[in-house]
Amino acid sequence: MDFIVELLNNQVFVSAALGWLVAQVLKTLIHLILTKRFVIERMVGSGGMPSCHSATVCGLATSAGIKYGGGSFEFAIAVMLAIIVMYDAMGVRRETGKQGQVLNEMMEIFINMGKQISPEAKLKELVGHTPLQVLMGAILGIIIALIVNVIW
Secondary structure, three states: OHHHHHHOOOOOHHHHHHHHHHHHHHHHHHHHHHHHHOOHHHHHHOOOOOOHHHHHHHHHHHHHHHHHHHOHHHHHHHHHHHHHHHHHHHHHHHHHHHHHHHHHHHHHHHHHHHHHOOOHHHHOOOOOOOOOHHHHHHHHHHHHHHHHHHHH
16 A cells, blocks of 8 residues: 555656546547547547657656756656657657558458458557647646646
């Protein structure tokens, strides 16, 4: 029980976790507003606006910077992690989503030609982020970390 209490009093952890949670809720609400459909998968799925990955790592880095200082190894690790995660979200994972979209379109053509393809074969298309989605996630994470560290 002490572990859970300590974890919930850890500003760095809470900043990162709240960054993720708030971004996931916002992503789900934005998707609902834009599509007029509630998709529960948006609460845990990747891709979309804002980037929960960016919100998480920027909340982590900002909080580590505030708590331990800009010269600390904790801040250095958190910033490097944030850079890698955000670069990956805009690069490799975004390209994976584009490839999934193209392959799904190709499978649709094959299905229309009478070929048998299982519905489970459809690839995820929403796995990466645009630069704007990453930026909005980063700003969200920074704001949440500032709030957590000022209120605490």
